[in-house]
Amino acid sequence: MIKEFRLPDLGEGLTESEIVAWKVAVGDTVTLNQIIAEVETAKAVVELPSPFAGVVAALHEQPGTVVEVGKPIVSFEIEGDDGAAGSAGADGAAAGKREPNLVGYGAVLEASGRPARRARTFAAPAAPPAVAAEPVASVRAAEPAAPVRAAGPAETQPVETTPATTAGDMSPGERPRSTPPVRKLAKDLGVDLEAVTGTGERGLITRDDVLNFVGGGELPAAAQEPAGATAQAAWLVQAPGERETRTPIKGVRKFTAAAMVASAFTAPHVTEFLTVDVTPTMELLARLKASRAFAGYKLTPLTLVSKAVLIALRNHPTLNARWDEANQEIVQFNYVNLGIAAATPRGLTVPNIKDADRMSLMDLSSALTELTDTARAGKTSPEALSGGTISITNIGVFGIDAGTPILNPGEAAILALGAVRKMPWEYKDEVALRQVMTLSLSFDHRLVDGEQGSRFLQDLGAMLADPGMVLAMV
Amino acid sequence: MFTDDAGKGGIAAGGPGNSENSMRRTGGDLVQLITPAGERISHPEFDPWLQDVSDEQLCALYEDMVVIRRIDAEATALQRQGELALWPPLLGQEASQIGSARALREDDFVFPSYRDNGVAYCRGVKPEDLVRAWRGNASAGWDPFTVNVATQQIIIGAQSLHATGYAMGIQNDGADCVAVAYFGDGATSEGDVNEAMVFAASFQAPVVFICQNNHWAISEPVRLQSHIQLADRASGFGIPSMRVDGNDVLAVMAATRIALDRARRGGGPTFIEAVTYRMGPHTTADDPTRYRDANELEDWAAKDPISRMKSLLERKGLLTADLEAAVAAQADAVAKELRAGTINMPEPQPLDIFKHVYSTPNSWLDRQQEHYSRYLASFGDPAEAASEEGAR
Numbered sequence: 058m059i060k061e062f063r064l065p066d067l068g069e070g071l072t073e074s075e076i077v078a079w080k081v082a083v084g085d086t087v088t089l090n091q092i093i094a095e096v097e098t099a100k101a102v103v104e105l106p107s108p109f110a111g112v113v114a115a116l117h118e119q120p121g122t123v124v125e126v127g128k129p130i131v132s133f134e135i136e137g138d139d140g141a142a143g144s145a146g147a148d149g150a151a152a153g154k155r156e157p158n159l160v161g162y163g164a165v166l167e168a169s170g171r172p173a174r175r176a177r178t179f180a181a182p183a184a185p186p187a188v189a190a191e192p193v194a195s196v197r198a199a200e201p202a203a204p205v206r207a208a209g210p211a212e213t214q215p216v217e218t219t220p221a222t223t224a225g226d227m228s229p230g231e232r233p234r235s236t237p238p239v240r241k242l243a244k245d246l247g248v249d250l251e252a253v254t255g256t257g258e259r260g261l262i263t264r265d266d267v268l269n270f271v272g273g274g275e276l277p278a279a280a281q282e283p284a285g286a287t288a289q290a291a292w293l294v295q296a297p298g299e300r301e302t303r304t305p306i307k308g309v310r311k312f313t314a315a316a317m318v319a320s321a322f323t324a325p326h327v328t329e330f331l332t333v334d335v336t337p338t339m340e341l342l343a344r345l346k347a348s349r350a351f352a353g354y355k356l357t358p359l360t361l362v363s364k365a366v367l368i369a370l371r372n373h374p375t376l377n378a379r380w381d382e383a384n385q386e387i388v389q390f391n392y393v394n395l396g397i398a399a400a401t402p403r404g405l406t407v408p409n410i411k412d413a414d415r416m417s418l419m420d421l422s423s424a425l426t427e428l429t430d431t432a433r434a435g436k437t438s439p440e441a442l443s444g445g446t447i448s449i450t451n452i453g454v455f456g457i458d459a460g461t462p463i464l465n466p467g468e469a470a471i472l473a474l475g476a477v478r479k480m481p482w483e484y485k486d487e488v489a490l491r492q493v494m495t496l497s498l499s500f501d502h503r504l505v506d507g508e509q510g511s512r513f514l515q516d517l518g519a520m521l522a523d524p525g526m527v528l529a530m531v
Numbered sequence: 532m533f534t535d536d537a538g539k540g541g542i543a544a545g546g547p548g549n550s551e552n553s554m555r556r557t558g559g560d561l562v563q564l565i566t567p568a569g570e571r572i573s574h575p576e577f578d579p580w581l582q583d584v585s586d587e588q589l590c591a592l593y594e595d596m597v598v599i600r601r602i603d604a605e606a607t608a609l610q611r612q613g614e615l616a617l618w619p620p621l622l623g624q625e626a627s628q629i630g631s632a633r634a635l636r637e638d639d640f641v642f643p644s645y646r647d648n649g650v651a652y653c654r655g656v657k658p659e660d661l662v663r664a665w666r667g668n669a670s671a672g673w674d675p676f677t678v679n680v681a682t683q684q685i686i687i688g689a690q691s692l693h694a695t696g697y698a699m700g701i702q703n704d705g706a707d708c709v710a711v712a713y714f715g716d717g718a719t720s721e722g723d724v725n726e727a728m729v730f731a732a733s734f735q736a737p738v739v740f741i742c743q744n745n746h747w748a749i750s751e752p753v754r755l756q757s758h759i760q761l762a763d764r765a766s767g768f769g770i771p772s773m774r775v776d777g778n779d780v781l782a783v784m785a786a787t788r789i790a791l792d793r794a795r796r797g798g799g800p801t802f803i804e805a806v807t808y809r810m811g812p813h814t815t816a817d818d819p820t821r822y823r824d825a826n827e828l829e830d831w832a833a834k835d836p837i838s839r840m841k842s843l844l845e846r847k848g849l850l851t852a853d854l855e856a857a858v859a860a861q862a863d864a865v866a867k868e869l870r871a872g873t874i875n876m877p878e879p880q881p882l883d884i885f886k887h888v889y890s891t892p893n894s895w896l897d898r899q900q901e902h903y904s905r906y907l908a909s910f911g912d913p914a915e916a917a918s919e920e921g922a923r
Contacts, residue, residue: 065613068816090608101818108612439822 058137060109061129068100075123075307076130077102085113093131111135123305235262243267245319264315265306271318309404320466324380324501328461329510333518334482336492338362341524345418354422358494359397359451362474364421365520366449367393367414368530373513376470377446380503387504396448396465397425399432407465408437409445453477459495469504470513473497494521561806562786563776567834569842577785584781586849592633592780593840594858596625599649600837601862605869606648606662610815614873615665619646623778623810626836627743629653630783631711631805634791638708640697641680642690646743647713654678658865659872668879670887688718691727691740698736698800709794710738717748719764720756728768728800735799739790740765742802743777745809750822765802777805778836808834881907 067074077095081087090106093113097103111133118130233250235243239262243250246267253270255262306314338361345351370377370393379388395413399406408431410416410424431437448465453476462471475495482491496517500510519526564572564581603621610618621628628649635641635654643650648661655678663672664683671682684690694712701708718724719742731738744761746753757764765772773789775782783805790801808831812819844850885900 063613065611066616067611069617090605100816101812101821103611103815103818106608106611108614436825438824 058135059114060111060133060135062108062131062133064096064124064126064128064130066126067096067098067103071098071100071126073123073125074098076118076120078120079116080104081107081113081116081131083113083116087111087113087133107133109133109135123307233262234260239264239267242315242319246271246322268315268318271322309406313405316466317463320464323382323466324464325503326461326464326499327502327505327507327510328497328499329507329514330459330495330497331514331518332493332495333521334484334491335477335494335521337523337525338521339477339492351419351422354419355426356422357425358453358477359449359474360418360422360425361524362472362517362521363395363397363413363425363449364418365517365527366447366472367395367416367421368520368527369513369516370414370447372516372530373509375505375509376500376513378469378504379446379467380469380501390446392446394444394446396445396468396471397428398448398450398462398465399429399437401432401437402435406432406437406442407445407448408432408441409448411444447471449474453494459497462497462499464499464501468501470498470500470510472517473499496521561774561776562782563779564781564785565776565779565839565843567778567839569839569844569846571781571843571846574785577782577789580785580788581781584784586847589840589844589847590849590854592629592784593837593844593854594861595629595633595649595653596780596837596840597858598862598865599629599652600625601866602648602652602658602661602869605866606665607811607815609662609870609873610665615662615815616667617814617816618662618665619648619814620809620811621646621649623808623831623836624743624745625649626780626840627741627777627783627805627807628713630780631713631741631787631803634784634787635711636708636791637679638706639679639711639791640694640708641711641713642694642697643680643683643713644687644690644715644718645683645685646715647683650713651678651680651683654680656680657872658869659876662869662873663876666873666876668876669883686723688714688721688724688727690714691718691724692730694738694740695727695731695734695736695800698731698738698794699734701737702734707795708737709791710736711741712738713741713743715748716742716744716746716753716756716761717751718742719761720748725768728765728770728802731800732768732770735797737794737797738800739787739794740770740800740802741787742804744804744806745777746807747809747813747819747823749813749817750819752823760804762802762804770800770802772802772804774804774806777807778834778839780836780840807836 064074066072075097077097079094081091081093087093087107087110089108089110092104093107094105095102096105114132114134116131117128118124124130233253234255234257235250240250242248242264243253243262248267248270250262250267253262253266256266257263335358339358342356342358342361346356374389374391377390377393379390381388392412393414394409394411396407396409399408408428410421410428413421413424416424428437428441431441445465445468447468448462448471450460450462450471451474452460452462453474456476458475458478460473462473464471473496475497477492477494479490480493481488482493483489484491496514498510498514498517516530520530562574562577564574564577566572600622603618606615606618607620609615624646628647632641632650632653641647641650641654651661651673652658656673660672663669673680673682675681681690681693684693691712691714694710698710701710712727714724724740727738728740730736731740742761744753748756753761760774762772762774771793773786775786777783783803786803786805790803793799793801810828810831841850844854882900882904885896885903888896
């Protein structure tokens with residue numbers, strides 16, 4: 058017989074999870090509790106153990122799909138009718154009566170045969186149409202029509218449910234329904250929740266609603282299929298060479314987006330550029346690499362620029378600060394936790410080197426190497442990701458000259474390093490081929506005036522153009 | 532991390548003579564009787580308390596630990612399969628729970644936290660009763676007075692007050708049994724635990740505080756919570772304390788026996804810090820990789836309580852194929868019982884909610900119950916309506 062496994066609520070009160078990967082294929086024989094899939098919830102990536110011993114008959118969802126709790130994700134062919142394996146929650150037939158709720162499958166949705174009984178008396182607490190419409194509908198369709206009393210009301214009740222629910226929720230004077238993190242986000246973004254239309258359960262304002270409101274986008278509408286598409290044959294939509302690919306916004310991408318939006322909409326950014334002849338720095342780099350003292354250290358232009366930034370900050374501490382909106386204070390850090398933007402398998406992260414200002418060049422070089430290796434391996438610890446005070450992003454490694462970087466939230470400045478290029482450049486009153494780099498510095502104009510930002514950038518440029526200038530600065 | 536030294540490096544660093552240099556390290560030495568490699572270290576103060584532990588009992592302790600690890604794994608799987616709403620894994624803390632629980636007398640009374648399922652198992656709680664509340668089918672899984680184990684406390688540390696109160700009751704009765712409170716490192720930062728220790732010390736109540744320092748209060752490391760060792764917090768209350776390797780079943784058992792004996796003789800409370808490690812998540816809804824270093828887990832995996840016991844049995848020539856087969860069979864049987872008991876558990880009925888509120892009749896509640904019955908009856912056949920409500 059065939060048994061279905063429906064996606065359970067894997068952490069208190071989740072409504073959906075993403076299938077990250079299947080560990081089994083159709084036709085595989087699995088044992089009880091064998092890991093069959095990896096699933097990512099809003100809380101964690103977890104492994105799903107098989108509730109049955111049997112043969113995988115079908116995988117209902119593709120990796121990368123976000124699945125609603127309660128939907129079947131895999132079916133098994135089970136030998137006989139093994140009582141031990143026949144769990145109520147996982148059994149396809151029994152599960153038809155069950156609806157995921159805050160505590161997994163503890164409760165059965167409806168008693169069979171009387172689908173509308175609850176609507177008559179429980180209008181508001183009944184499963185909200187927006188979320189549960191589909192599973193409820195399918196359950197009802199699958200059930201035999203109500204044979205006994207209440208059959209009459211049963212036909213009309215679902216219609217009445219919606220207005221009743223709305224009326225119950227929208228009691229006058231109640232503030233818009235949302236959750237604390239969403240209210241915080243709205244406050245950070247300066248969004249008035251009264252103006253936002255909630256798309257969540259019973260009008261709940263979700264994070265996406267707020268972000269869409271800020272972006273002015275109509276994501277929910279855009280995410281729906283264009284009306285014309287429904288008329289087309291299914292094969293046409295799935296034909297190779299699709300003209301657009303839609304990827305759900307989630308995971309690190311979603312967090313990065315929220316952080317960038319929060320930063321861009323709270324800190325007024327100013328970006329300044331300075332193009333520098335860094336030939337002397339590159340020569341210094343070559344000498345250091347050849348020196349015995351630095352044998353075994355990985356030295357790059359980033360190492361020396363990082364060091365120069367740390368030195369320049371001593372004379373320009375305003376760039377190493379934070380705007381504390383809540384306390385109406387400017388926090389001046391007397392240490393530097395140097396953030397380095399890193400492209401990792403999970404997306405952009407900005408781990409930082411703690412107390413980088415106290416490090417020798419050797420220590421800094423080791424710390425940079427370790428930081429990038431760890432980030433690339435995707436093993437950066439949460440601790441390394443918090444507490445940064447200023448950041449550097451090395452866009453030069455992609456061959457890019459300049460950009461307008463967005464501040465890492467909570468920091469006052471971010472420096473982008475351009476690529477080091479050989480270019481014709483003025484040198485001793487003549488044109489020569491020199492190694493040239495553009496520095497792009499964004500800073501938070503609430504904290505840092507143009508003068509301070511400019512002087513910092515100027516000092517930085519002076520050091521890179523002539524490393525001997527350090528003697529004049531420390 | 533100053534409390535990370537449990538078992539590190541075996542005899543040299545982790546033995547009775549362990550002396551890690553740390554400014555914050557003020558307490559007594561960590562007591563370890565079995566090294567991670569399975570060597571038995573002699574200890575003049577603790578050994579006398581283990582003289583009666585026979586080879587058979589060593590094997591039984593091993594079996595207990597294997598079985599509760601299996602219960603824990605099965606319950607975790609059941610949660611992932613939608614059969615339980617939540618489960619707090621105890622993985623890594625088997626020795627702390629078994630060593631202490633197996634030292635108790637039947638008339639001692641245990642006040643456990645939500646993670647002490649191994650303790651409850653030792654006291655005779657049936658496997659499916661361990662998960663009854665986690666499935667959402669009951670407010671509590673068992674009758675506390677049939678097994679002398681209170682229902683698992685979810686509120687951090689609150690059970691320590693109950694234990695102290697119970698212990699004061701024992702004093703009034705003139706009995707020689709003991710109340711035992713189980714809690715974690717995070718609980719020692721709670722007011723309830725501190726109040727319980729004040730009262731326990733003031734009244735010299737026969738209570739044992741067993742603190743399983745598993746290093747993490749959800750995502751907060753113990754080093755943030757305390758700048759001294761947790762065992763040293765007890766001295767501030769005038770309560771004697773011991774600090775033992777919580778992954779060493781014998782060290783935990785000996786320490787518990789010492790504490791119980793003191794309590795029975797009227798010597799008052801004792802605080803035991805069992806230094807162990809929560810190898811899994813806080814609960815099945817938690818992802819520890821977001822806040823802790825993978826290396827830390829590796830370090831502690833090397834100090835695993837079960838593999839340590841296995842090595843000891845091997846050294847003593849007790850780890851026979853028969854023993855291993857018997858232990859595996861027992862674990863399988865218990866896991867099967869747990870699974871069957873869970874998935875076939877009857878759904879609670881709507882009127883059940885009134886059952887365990889008051890021990891004696893209460894007119895208010897009776898009125899509410901009557902209203903609710905009538906409400907249910909408005910759907911027609913009351914029994915049918917009730918069963919439907921229950922099924923909901």
